[in-house]
Amino acid sequence: MFNELFGLMGMMFCLIVIGFLLRRAGKITDGGKSTLVDMILYVILPCNIIKAFSIEMDPGFWRKFIQLLLCAAGVQVLAMLAAHFCYRRMTKGERQAFQYGTVCSNSGFMGNPLAEGVFGDAGLVYAAVFLIPQRIVMWTAGVSYFSKEEDKRQVYKKIATHPCMVATYIGLLILIFQIQLPLVVEKTVHSLSNCCTAMTMMYIGTILVDVKPAALMDPHQIYFAFLRLIGIPLTVFLLSRAAGADPLVAAVCTLLSGTPAGSTTSILAAKYHGDEPSAAKCVVLTTALSVATIPLWSMFLLSGL
Numbered sequence: 001m002f003n004e005l006f007g008l009m010g011m012m013f014c015l016i017v018i019g020f021l022l023r024r025a026g027k028i029t030d031g032g033k034s035t036l037v038d039m040i041l042y043v044i045l046p047c048n049i050i051k052a053f054s055i056e057m058d059p060g061f062w063r064k065f066i067q068l069l070l071c072a073a074g075v076q077v078l079a080m081l082a083a084h085f086c087y088r089r090m091t092k093g094e095r096q097a098f099q100y101g102t103v104c105s106n107s108g109f110m111g112n113p114l115a116e117g118v119f120g121d122a123g124l125v126y127a128a129v130f131l132i133p134q135r136i137v138m139w140t141a142g143v144s145y146f147s148k149e150e151d152k153r154q155v156y157k158k159i160a161t162h163p164c165m166v167a168t169y170i171g172l173l174i175l176i177f178q179i180q181l182p183l184v185v186e187k188t189v190h191s192l193s194n195c196c197t198a199m200t201m202m203y204i205g206t207i208l209v210d211v212k213p214a215a216l217m218d219p220h221q222i223y224f225a226f227l228r229l230i231g232i233p234l235t236v237f238l239l240s241r242a243a244g245a246d247p248l249v250a251a252v253c254t255l256l257s258g259t260p261a262g263s264t265t266s267i268l269a270a271k272y273h274g275d276e277p278s279a280a281k282c283v284v285l286t287t288a289l290s291v292a293t294i295p296l297w298s299m300f301l302l303s304g305l
Helices: 003-023 030-054 060-083 091-103 105-145 152-161 164-176 183-193 195-205 219-242 246-257 264-271 276-303
Strands: none
Touching: 003 276, 030 105, 030 164, 030 183, 030 195, 060 091, 060 183, 060 219, 060 246, 060 276, 091 105, 091 164, 091 219, 091 264, 091 276, 105 183, 105 195, 105 246, 105 264, 105 276, 152 164, 195 264, 219 246, 219 276, 246 276, 264 276
């Protein structure tokens, strides 16, 4: 199992390097990055979510489903509390970026392939469920950190019609009623889903080009990275195990809680005229450090299963 884990993380690291080199060489332009994001967000991730739910249920699944949903909601509450109390002495721009990055991790991009690689097919299903509360919070509390004037009706519309949420609805129907997709649809969905790891990791590599390494060693950035990659997942692990959660439920919630700041942090900072440098730095630093922290968390969690 550990050899497979190191192989997975090595593969992810290589994909990040490929994205970095392509971006540095100018083969992936700013427009190309935008297209890559759209492909991942509107096609590949939704297919990955649908694939995650296309499994046979075991008798104890629904008990674990409720546990997982409650645990995922608890993670979001914990993150919002951390966002509210942990950055009060920072500038407004830094505070906005760190608050959003605390509440919205990059598990929306890398959570599915990561959970599948570490925990197998069950991990992929659990990751899809875990991400439901985060996707809701991302378009409500998340956006509010940058803009207090967001039209609530538009926010709710974004939540309900987001491609990943629509894919979740479809996936739940498939899971609950054990629907068998037509063969051509199933093969298309699975084919696109299989691109998820490669595309998301290469996109993360393109982000690493935008900030100089020396600019990342800021005390506030290091503080945020520690909280995002160590503090939050450690708290989630301790609380979920103390509450008696299923070991795999606790493991998936912990691992996905320890992913880096969401790449949308810098996108929203730009959209709402926030502190773009701070937002970019927190994404890049936590992404770079997660190459070390995620394997460590994975080994620790696997040893307890």
